[in-house]
Amino acid sequence: MTAFQVPDIAAAILAGGEGRRVGGSDKGLLPLAGKPLIERVADSLRPQVCSILVCANRNTDEYARFGRVLADTGQGCHGPLAGIANSLAHSPAPWLLTVPVDAPNLAFDLAARLHATAIVTGADAVVAHDGVRRQPLFALYRSHLAQEAAQALQADLPVWQWQDAVDAIEADFSDRAQSFANLNTLGEFREWESRHAR
Numbered sequence: 196m197t198a199f200q201v202p203d204i205a206a207a208i209l210a211g212g213e214g215r216r217v218g219g220s221d222k223g224l225l226p227l228a229g230k231p232l233i234e235r236v237a238d239s240l241r242p243q244v245c246s247i248l249v250c251a252n253r254n255t256d257e258y259a260r261f262g263r264v265l266a267d268t269g270q271g272c273h274g275p276l277a278g279i280a281n282s283l284a285h286s287p288a289p290w291l292l293t294v295p296v297d298a299p300n301l302a303f304d305l306a307a308r309l310h311a312t313a314i315v316t317g318a319d320a321v322v323a324h325d326g327v328r329r330q331p332l333f334a335l336y337r338s339h340l341a342q343e344a345a346q347a348l349q350a351d352l353p354v355w356q357w358q359d360a361v362d363a364i365e366a367d368f369s370d371r372a373q374s375f376a377n378l379n380t381l382g383e384f385r386e387w388e389s390r391h392a393r
Contacts, residue, residue: 203289204306206244207265207282208236209275209332210251210258210296221254222378223296228388232378235299237261243306245288250278275332276354280344283336295332295377299387302374309335312366320361326369331355333375334363 210223210233223233237247247262255264265285267277279293290313292306302308309321319340323333331354336344340361347357368374378384 201243201306202245204244204292204310204335205246205248205282205286205288205290205338206240206262206292206294206306207248207250207278207286208233208240208262208294208296209278210249221251223251224254224257225381225384227299227378227384228391231257232299232384233258233261233296236294236296236301239299239301239303240292240294240306242303244292248282248285250282274354276344276348276352276357279336279354280341280348283338283341283344286338286341289338291336291338293332293334293336297377297379298333298375299378299391300374300376302368302371305333305368305371305374306335308368309333309366312364313337316364318362318364320358320363321366322358322363323368323375324365325372325375326367327372329355329358329365330368330375331358334358 224231227235240247249258249262249264251258251264252266258264265281283291313321313335319337321335323330343361378387
């Protein structure tokens with residue numbers, strides 16, 4: 196079956212960062228207009244996917260409210276490719292959608308459009324392009340890429356370079372460019388609240 200089906204896609208929320216630009220706080224759990232940031236991301240994903248994985252290296256009990264928690268293997272934080280590789284290895288579906296935890300404006304059709312591009316092109320990996328640049332953490336992968344991701348992690352490749360190695364195709368999201376805006380500082384949290392909070 197080639198048409199988009201929610202049961203075919205799981206999602207991984209990448210929440211394993213160290214939060215250096217928010218004073219070392221766990222960014223995904225910081226409040227944004229009265230809700231933890233991850234809750235807003237998870238709420239946007241649920242209609243699009245069959246299940247949610249959360250890549251997190253601390254506060255795992257709190258993150259478990261939003262999905263199955265996966266911690267990086269080994270000590271410390273190893274960057275987003277560690278979370279992607281781990282999620283691919285544990286994906287309960289044929290496809291895995293990845294998003295960062297700090298992007299509260301996810302497009303409602305992110306999964307469907309990435310999947311449509313994959314089907315049309317026959318690609319095993321599709322990554323969003325906002326019209327100006329690639330957004331490497333917003334991507335859809337066939338779950339059988341788990342071994343390739345693990346090898347790329349061993350080689351310490353950045354996500355974009357691994358995507359190139361597996362011939363990832365870019366999907367045009369220039370009409371949804373704002374959906375990739377991420378919150379890096381506490382000031383950006385407050386600015387988002389002033390624009391969006393009701």
